[in-house]
Amino acid sequence: MEHRRRGLRRAWQWLGAHTLLDRGRELELLHRAMGFATLALVTLAPLLIVVAAADPLVRGGFASWLADGMGVSGQSARVLTDIVSPPRNVIGTTGVWSGILLAVFGVSFAGSVQNAYERIWHLAPGPWHRVWRQVTWLVVLIAYLYQEVQTRNAVHGNLRIGLSALSGVLFFWWGQRFLLGAQVRWRTLLPGAIATITGLAGLRAFSYLVFTPLIVTNALSYGTVGIVLVVESWLIGVGFVVYGGALFGRWFCDHHWMAGSEGHLSHRARRRPS
Template identity: 80%
Template sequence: MRQLRRGLHRAWEWVGVHALFGHGKELELMHRAMGFATLALVTLAPLLIVVAAADPLVRGGFAAWLADGMGLSGKSARALTIVISPPHNVIGTTSVWSGVLLAVFGVSFGGSVQNGYERIWALPPGRWHRIWRQATWLIALMAYLYQEVQTRTALHGFARISLSSATGLVFFWWGQHFLLGGQVRWRSLLPGAVATMIGLGGLRAFSSLVFTPLIVTNALSYGAVGTVLVVESWLIGVGFVVYGGALFGRWFCEHHWMPGQRHTTAEEPAGGPGGEEPPAGAGGEEPTVDE
């Protein structure tokens, strides 16, 4: 019986699930996912609405983008379109100053994602002049979402799944490395990107099964507010997957893939990891005292 307990304890220690839950608690994963959803709805969605309205190739505007991301179709997609679709003159009424403000708000969303990645990898916050990284990441995000919508009508079945998986893997792999300023090795970030794509695939399947009927029911019961609540719930799931995937990737590297190896590339300060000079006599000969 004791041997069985010891074996189970060793197996539990080897799996290291308790460490994963501990990291998630320290990160406040659910709280951060809710912040992700709020910022996405307040800062990113208005920018995407303008970008989608300016696209001459895709009809339906931002509502089509959102319905495709959530895996909605039929009545649920139409209910979402009624609430989300902007007026036809959204481009004409958007001034240059409004466009600048939308871009600034979008960059703040990128800064929030960057801060989340830094917390996951226990890195110091990036300096304010690294805002160009957030802006570049935001442009890449819009390009990634745009190609996802474009392939909706061009490809179907396995071909689209393969392309979406490949481009998503590249984006989230590159996105972590870029926002972190190259402080984490490429190979250490790969498991997190894979976990993120698997999580987004599962979330899409869950959305098509649960949110598809729920969004119609809420639209009939609560009107536009009910539809927005479903969208916000889906965004919380996206935030949970984005941060949770990166967190899982770090845990997987430290416990199973590359245990005991250093994953960051930042140079340590002089005097060791703590940046302090060793005390006199430490690691060497004891100081002599003149008599």
């Protein structure tokens, strides 16, 4: 029995799961996920509503983007569309200053994601004038979400799953590298990108099984507020996966791929004075 305990203890230490849990507490993962959901709903969603309303292909607007991301369909998707869809004249009523404010709010969302990545990799915050990285990341994020929605009707089955997985890995792989100012090696960031997409796939399956019936139930019981609560809960899950995937990638490299955090840094980061 004692031999088994020592074996389990050595296996636990080799796995390093306790380190992953400690890093999650240090990052305040759940708290950051809730902040991610709040910022996404308050700052990113209005920008996506305007962008989706300007879609020349007219595929249902922001509600179709949201339903596709959550993986809901049928009556739940229709309920979501009826409640979330903005007025048809949203583009005409959005002035220049309103558009600028929406863009600024979206950049603040990108800044929060950048800050979380910097905390995960223990890097100093980037200077304020690098806000262009946040703007570029935000534009690519919108393009990524747009192509995800557009391929829903153009591509089906395993082909769409493969295309979605590939584009997702590429986006989150590039996104970390870009927001971190190329201070972390490409190969070091790949496990986190794969973990993020794997987690999002699991969240999509969970959403299909749990949130699909819950949307209809909450719509009947609580109306619009009930739908917003479901969407906010899903966004918390997205934030948890996005940050947790990057954190898992860092932990995996530390314990099972590379020795020492110094091996993660690029030559550009090493040349910078501390």
